[in-house]
Amino acid sequence: MASVKKQPARAAKPAPIKRRDRQRTRQEILDIAFEEFAENGLSGGNTDAIAARANITKRLIFYYFNSKEELFTAVLEMAYAEMRAAEEDLHLEALEPEAAIRRLAEFTCDFHQAHPQFVRLVSIENIHRGRHMASSRRLKQMTQPSISQIAKVLERGEAGGAIRPGIDPIELHMTLNALSFFAVANRHTFEAQFASDMSSPKAKARRRAAIADLLWRYVRKD
């Protein structure tokens, strides 16, 4: 009842963020916007909801990112940056060709399975014909190490005779991503149609093994 500071009085609030910290606020907005956009899409994503969940005013979102579109682009950039970072911890150069191919396949499957929201975000960006990615220099460049890693494995495998010649690293990357991505992105329509389990740990593990197999069968010399 007495005139206390308003802040501590609200017991139900979910731990107010430290304010007046540019980095922190920006990051907080990005994290929550990622969830919001991955969940509801670009037109479905709501800036009011982001502001509410971030415990800030909607105006702040526009203060840091000028528009909803730019916020979405920033979210995309962050999401891809995180994936590429994880990808760099693979050390395929230390492995035999077959082991390297299998490890790459397993890593990709694991990443997509572990980050369905990333998969959703990429789907959404494709619905928008990749226009945010196309307009971001950062996003377009982020990708090169990924391919050269594969190229080296293929070269090594060809030289050693384990892998057949003429395989395009970009095509291999596409094939792997298609298989791995689909298993998460199209899970719902596929499960609905075929009453096929794609979500249980067991099913995921089986599919992961099948994809690694398929990829190896495709590149090996025979």
Place this chain on the structure above:
Amino acid sequence: MASVKKQPARAAKPAPIKRRDRQRTRQEILDIAFEEFAENGLSGGNTDAIAARANITKRLIFYYFNSKEELFTAVLEMAYAEMRAAEEDLHLEALEPEAAIRRLAEFTCDFHQAHPQFVRLVSIENIHRGRHMASSRRLKQMTQPSISQIAKVLERGEAGGAIRPGIDPIELHMTLNALSFFAVANRHTFEAQFASDMSSPKAKARRRAAIADLLWRYVRKD
């Protein structure tokens, strides 16, 4: 100036549809709603725009389909029905196992490439976690012939020794669809990242051949 009928006076209108025809009006709405939803998604799709392009009042949309969601579900049903219909014209039973597998692969690639709006619609439905498909009996059933067709080819191939045993028809269907679907659905983010052409007729044909190859390499006995 004189009191003429209002209808013929509007010269600029784009050929008014024959009205008072339940079937025709319904179908017209469906066709245009398909375009609208495939283009802009569920929340992005606009009922006003649909009405305008169909030269009807928005109220009519709600008269035939009670809500935007139900309209979307009806659109999905139509889209899948058309694909399954095309699928039935394949006659895999008349072909040798290898030819059958390749033909199936090529058909699927061709269909997805020829119907990017269908691919987009399925992506969108997955963003919504397949909830419309899950709530439609028709949609869930529409799919069985597709799988049994594949199962027969596999059986025949196994018996004849051309195909290795133990391949699950649903898994094969998933693999093929993943490869074929991704080439259309994720074209934009992939092209933006890898400056890789996936849209020219040449690139499509090359990918189609690669997918058929990959599939056959996966199932053949060796």
Place this chain on the structure above:
DNA sequence: CTCTTAATTATCCAACCGATTAATTGATAA
């Protein structure tokens, strides 16, 4: 010709939502 029913239109609205204006407050340096 008229009665009934179903298809269609005209009009409106309340909620939502991205974006803006302007005021306020906290941190920092002089």
Place this chain on the structure above:
DNA sequence: TTATCAATTAATCGGTTGGATAATTAAGAG
């Protein structure tokens, strides 16, 4: 202390949009 500037809030606005109410009109039956 105070002046300055950046971070944050409060309040609002204008356009959009799914959906509803109620009147109108065409088609077919008897």
